[in-house]
Each structure stands twice: as structure tokens, then as C-alpha cells.
Amino acid sequence: MRARYAYTLAIAISAGIIVAFVMDENKTVSVLSFSLRYAVPLILAAMVGIICERSGVINIGIEGQMLMSAFAGFFGAALTGNLILGTMIGVGTGMIMGAVFATGAVTWKMDQIIAGTIINILATGLTSFFYAQGYVLPSITPKLRIPLLADIPLIGPVFFDNGLFTYAALFSALLLWALLFKTIWGLRTRSVGEKPGSADTSGINVQRTRFINVTLAGAFAGLAGAYLAIEAASTFERGLTAGRGFTALAIMIFGAWNPIGALAAALFFGLANGLASQLQADEVIAIPQQFINMLPYILTIVLLAIVSGRIKPPAAVGKPYEKE
Amino acid sequence: MEKSTPLVLTGLAVTVGLRTGLFNIGAQGQLLVGAIGAAWAGYNFQMPTLIHIPFAIVFGMLCGAAWASIAGALRAYRSVSEVITTIMLNAVAIALVDYLASQPLKEADQPLTRTPEIAETAALPDIGIVPSGFVIALFVSLFFGWFLARTTQGFRFNTVGMNPSAANYAGIGVKKTIFLAMAVSGALAGMGGAVETLGITGRFEPSFNAGLGFDGITIALLARANPIATIPAALLVGTLRSGAASLQFRTGIEPEVVDVILALTLLFVAAPIVGRLLFRNRATKQTTVSSGWGNS
Numbered sequence: 001m002r003a004r005y006a007y008t009l010a011i012a013i014s015a016g017i018i019v020a021f022v023m024d025e026n027k028t029v030s031v032l033s034f035s036l037r038y039a040v041p042l043i044l045a046a047m048v049g050i051i052c053e054r055s056g057v058i059n060i061g062i063e064g065q066m067l068m069s070a071f072a073g074f075f076g077a078a079l080t081g082n083l084i085l086g087t088m089i090g091v092g093t094g095m096i097m098g099a100v101f102a103t104g105a106v107t108w109k110m111d112q113i114i115a116g117t118i119i120n121i122l123a124t125g126l127t128s129f130f131y132a133q134g135y136v137l138p139s140i141t142p143k144l145r146i147p148l149l150a151d152i153p154l155i156g157p158v159f160f161d162n163g164l165f166t167y168a169a170l171f172s173a174l175l176l177w178a179l180l181f182k183t184i185w186g187l188r189t190r191s192v193g194e195k196p197g198s199a200d201t202s203g204i205n206v207q208r209t210r211f212i213n214v215t216l217a218g219a220f221a222g223l224a225g226a227y228l229a230i231e232a233a234s235t236f237e238r239g240l241t242a243g244r245g246f247t248a249l250a251i252m253i254f255g256a257w258n259p260i261g262a263l264a265a266a267l268f269f270g271l272a273n274g275l276a277s278q279l280q281a282d283e284v285i286a287i288p289q290q291f292i293n294m295l296p297y298i299l300t301i302v303l304l305a306i307v308s309g310r311i312k313p314p315a316a317v318g319k320p321y322e323k324e
Numbered sequence: 325m326e327k328s329t330p331l332v333l334t335g336l337a338v339t340v341g342l343r344t345g346l347f348n349i350g351a352q353g354q355l356l357v358g359a360i361g362a363a364w365a366g367y368n369f370q371m372p373t374l375i376h377i378p379f380a381i382v383f384g385m386l387c388g389a390a391w392a393s394i395a396g397a398l399r400a401y402r403s404v405s406e407v408i409t410t411i412m413l414n415a416v417a418i419a420l421v422d423y424l425a426s427q428p429l430k431e432a433d434q435p436l437t438r439t440p441e442i443a444e445t446a447a448l449p450d451i452g453i454v455p456s457g458f459v460i461a462l463f464v465s466l467f468f469g470w471f472l473a474r475t476t477q478g479f480r481f482n483t484v485g486m487n488p489s490a491a492n493y494a495g496i497g498v499k500k501t502i503f504l505a506m507a508v509s510g511a512l513a514g515m516g517g518a519v520e521t522l523g524i525t526g527r528f529e530p531s532f533n534a535g536l537g538f539d540g541i542t543i544a545l546l547a548r549a550n551p552i553a554t555i556p557a558a559l560l561v562g563t564l565r566s567g568a569a570s571l572q573f574r575t576g577i578e579p580e581v582v583d584v585i586l587a588l589t590l591l592f593v594a595a596p597i598v599g600r601l602l603f604r605n606r607a608t609k610q611t612t613v614s615s616g617w618g619n620s
Binding site: 060104113114117118121122124125126128129131243246247249250253288290291293294297298300301304305308 | 349415426427578588
């Protein structure tokens with residue numbers, strides 16, 4: 001039933017986009033590109049949530065991981081003068097933060113939500129403390145135009161004429177889906193998240209699997225943070241991530257803990273925002289800016305209220321594993 | 325002490341939630357809504373002091389309670405995780421109060437986005453050197469210490485927090501209790517905002533009290549969800565915060581260092597393994613809040 005609603009919605013949206021494209025080509029492409037750029041960090045951050053929760057760990061520290069990575073990525077790039085090096089530093093920072101979180105939430109068996117909150121407070125404090133003004137990036141992020149594919153009308157300029165981060169985000173969703181559902185690693189991860197007792201009995205090291213997965217997931221948070229600081233904003237500000245880590249959790253739930261579902265949810269979310277800001281810019285709807293700012297959050301709450309209860313989270317999520 | 329007053333109340337707000345198994349990250353939003361509500365009630369009416377102060381505080385509490393009830397209702401009746409909804413409501417509250425202070429409730433003929441100053445009859449006086457808000461906060465935390473330990477409703481809160489299925493089996497309306505606890509939690513955070521507005525700032529400004537609600541989480545966890553213990557915890561955080569300002573003035577160290585200190589403190593308080601290392605022989609209690617996503 002749910003799938004049918006989703007398909008109907010997808011077809012309706014696609015039809016709407018095509019109509020808009022016929023009416024005003026440039027504007028449609030710009031709105032869609034904006035939407036995709038808005039969705040990129042959400043997709044990546046949702047991947048963090050999916051890996052962690054599929055392994056049975058609630059990670060509300062994604063926000064903090066992203067913030068630290070954005071910070072490290074930006075200053076890494078600004079100081080070394082190399083965007084790729086900066087991105088790698090950002091990804092590394094994300095993984096370090098993931099390992100710190102895993103130490104608390106997995107090894108020390110702390111309450112996972114408290115551990116995540118600590119990560120968030122720590123990241124806010126550290127990034128504000130070491131924040132310094134006056135640094136700039138060595139260059140702007142290059143765009144990579146994929147030949148042939150980019151020449152397709154509508155789809156081409158939107159999807160195949162982007163920075164590397166965008167491709168990475170789209171690709172990572174597909175990759176993670178394949179990894180989770182088609183590989184031994186995926187099966188083990190899911191079993192640890194659903195029934196750690198049985199997984200343990202069959203010889204899987206629950207604690208180690210969780211630790212490794214949470215740490216690896218940090219790489220996606222690092223990528224998301226690096227994207228925000230290096231490509232999207234080209235600068236670092238205090239509180240740069242602006243709640244995206246939490247929105248990503250809602251997207252993860254909306255996508256039913258499935259990477260492809262989360263990808264679709266994030267794109268839908270981006271589209272809603274792209275549309276709202278375009279309508280605002282065109283003065284079609286005369287509502288105060290503050291209400292436009294509220295929109296993504298209200299949308300999240302409404303979507304969760306609709307969806308929740310119909311999809312099931314991994315069974316063991318949130319419980320530290322105690323050997324019996 | 326001035327700094328600690330709203331912190332006691334937001335700490336209590338988070339505590340009541342924790343005891344009922346709810347993680348109210350939205351104290352910040354509820355505090356903002358309560359603050360602007362109290363500011364409106366404070367400047368919009370003319371009454372004798374004895375009625376005006378309680379009226380403005382209660383109005384602020386109602387605003388906070390209403391704001392938290394959105395998350396409470398969604399959690400109780402639609403099993404939406406309150407962790408996410410309260411975070412989202414925080415962001416919505418920030419935009420909402422910014423709008424209210426810049427448009428409908430704006431002080432006329434002023435370039436700044438802020439509400440008019442509250443009437444003198446609504447201002448909280450100081451008792452000697454102690455702000456009366458602090459006395460109220462003390463009283464409220466003692467009340468909640470008694471409430472959670474000694475009353476039927478408090479027992480319901482605790483039971484739902486510890487074991488919802490047992491509570492259900494014992495005939496406690498789990499959904500109603502969750503909804504109520506969230507409203508009480510929001511009312512306390514709103515009260516924190518109201519006391520801050522009426523006692524210290526005297527009007528609502530968007531730059532108001534950044535982070536008081538988030539410190540409430542730290543305080544509640546430091547106090548291990550014990551209402552009485554929120555007082556020393558709030559005093560600690562309040563002192564650190566006000567000390568940070570003069571620290572920056574004298575040594576140039578950024579005040580955010582306090583966040584780092586608090587995060588580390590929390591890390592060591594909340595990690596059961598540290599407790600075990602320190603008190604080898606004593607059984608250590610652990611603070612737990614995660615009850616899973618939406619499994620009510």
C-alpha cells in the first residue's frame with residue numbers, strides 16, 4: 001500500500017516537473033539544481049543514520065560530527081591550500097568523531113542519546129572556540145560535467161553537471177543499498193541491529209561490528225560536513241550545519257531505514273524547499289522570511305506524523321548489548 | 325544566581341521528561357515561546373503587581389506547555405520520537421519568536437527587533453540581593469522533588485518512565501501520562517523563560533538567552549534526573565557561564581570553552597564505566613533515556 005502511494009507521488013511530481021519545464025526551462029532547471037544541492041548533505045547524513053541504526057545504535061550526534069568535519073575540512077583546505085586534502089581531513093575528522101561516539105555508546109555502553117548529545121555539545125564548543133575569521137579557500141570547487149549525459153534536456157543539467165560531492169552522495173546511496181542488502185557485511189550489520197543475541201550466538205562480535213560501523217559511518221558525516229563548508233558555503237560559520245543532522249534522522253525514518261528510500265525522501269525534501277524559496281523570490285506568496293525558514297522543520301514534523309507507526313525501526317536500536 | 329534561575333527551571337523541565345522516559349531537547353524552544361508570552365502579558369496589561377506577576381508567569385508557562393504539547397501529542401498518539409520533534413520545534417520557535425518580535429509584537433518607532441518593555445507591575449523584584457525568581461525556582465524544584473517522590477501522579481510519571489508496559493498493565497494511561505509529562509516539562513521551560521524576561525531582561529529580544537534550554541539538558545543529566553539536585557547543578561553551570569564572560573574580558577579566552585568543559589563533565593558523569601572505576605564497590609546508577617524510536 002505504502003509503495004503505491006510513493007509511486008503515485010513520484011509520478012505526480014515528475015509530471016509537475018515536466019509541465020514546469022515546458023513552461024519555463026531555465027527556472028525549472030535552477031529550482032531543481034537548488035533542490036539537489038539542498039539534498040546532498042541530507043543524503044549523506046541520512047546514510048550515517050542508516051548505518052548506525054541498522055547496527056543498533058541511535059546516533060543523534062550526526063549534527064556534531066558534521067560540524068566538526070565542516071570545521072576541520074574548511075580550515076584544512078584553507079591552510080594547506082588544497083581542496084582535496086581539506087576534504088580528506090574533513091572525512092577523517094568525521095571518522096574520529098564517529099570513533100569517539102562509538103567509544104561512549106558502544107564500548108562504554110553509555111546511553112546512546114546522551115552520548116550523541118555530548119558529541120553535539122562538544123562539537124559546538126570546540127568549533128566556536130577555535131573559530132578564526134579571515135581564512136579563505138584557495139579556489140572554488142570545480143564542477144564536473146559528464147559528457148553526453150549532461151546533454152539530456154532537464155535531467156542532464158540538473159544531475160550530470162555538478163560538483164564531485166553531489167555524485168558522491170548519489171552514488172553512496174546506491175552503494176550502501178547494495179552493501180546492506182547484498183553482502184555478508186550487510187547481513188551481519190542488520191542481524192546485529194535486529195537481534196544481537198542471535199548474532200552473537202552465531203559467532204558475530206556484536207560490539208566490534210557496532211564500533212566499526214559507527215566509525216565508518218562517520219566518513220559520510222565527514223563528507224557531508226566537507227560539502228557544506230567547502231562547496232556549498234565556501235566558508236565556515238559557527239553553527240554552519242543548522243540542524244541538518246537532525247533533519248537527516250527524520251529523512252532516514254521517512255525512507256524506512258533504506259538508503260534508496262532515504263535518497264528519495266531527501267530529494268523530495270530538497271524539492272519542497274527549492275520550490276518554496278523560488279515562490280518567495282518571485283513574490284508569488286507574500287509571507288515573511290521567517291516562515292520560509294520554518295518550512296523544512298514543519299515539513300519534517302508533518303511527514304513524521306504521517307509516516308510513523310507504519311514502518312518499523314531495527315528491533316535492537318538504542319539498546320547497548322549486554323552479553324548474557 | 326541571576327544566571328542560574330532559568331537554568332534551574334529548564335533543568336527541571338528536562339528532568340521531569342527524563343523521569344517519564346522522554347528526552348525533551350526542546351526546552352530551548354519552549355523557553356523562547358514562554359519568554360515572549362510572558363513579555364506580551366507583561367506589557368499588554370495593566371494590573372496590580374500581586375496579580376500581574378503570577379498572571380505573566382502563568383501565561384508564559386501556558387505558552388511553553390502548549391508548545392511542548394505538540395511534541396507530546398505526537399509522541400503519545402502517533403509514536404513520533406520526541407527527540408526529533410522537539411529539535412524541529414526548537415528551530416520553528418526561533419523563527420516564530422523572531423517573526424513575532426519583528427512584526428506584530430514589535431515596539432513601535434524602534435529600529436530594533438524587540439518587544440516593548442514590560443509594565444513595572446509585572447517586574448520581579450529582588451529580595452535583598454537574591455532575585456525573587458531564584459526563590460521561585462528553589463520552591464518549584466522542592467515541589468517537584470516532593471511531587472515525583474510522594475504523589476500518585478508522580479508515581480505514574482516514574483512508572484511510565486521505567487517500564488511503560490508494566491505501567492500499562494497496572495492500569496496507568498500511558499499515553500495520557502506521556503502527554504501530561506511533556507506539557508508539564510514545557511510549562512517549566514516556559515516558566516524559565518518567563519522568569520528571565522520578568523526578572524532580568526524586562527523585554528523580549530531575539531538575542532535573548534542563547535542556550536539556556538540546552539544547558540537544561542546538561543543540568544538534568546548532571547543531576548541524574550533528581551529535581552533537588554538540579555539546584556547545585558544549575559549553580560555550577562550558571563557560575564561557569566557568568567565566569568566565562570569575565571574570563572574573556574581578562575584573558576581573551578573564548579567563552580565557548582565552557583561548552584567543552586561541560587561536554588567533558590557530562591561524558592564522565594554519564595559513562596557508567598567511569599563510575600565503576602571510581603567507586604569500585606558501589607553499584608552505580610545509570611541515566612537512561614533512549615526508549616527506542618517510536619516504540620511507545
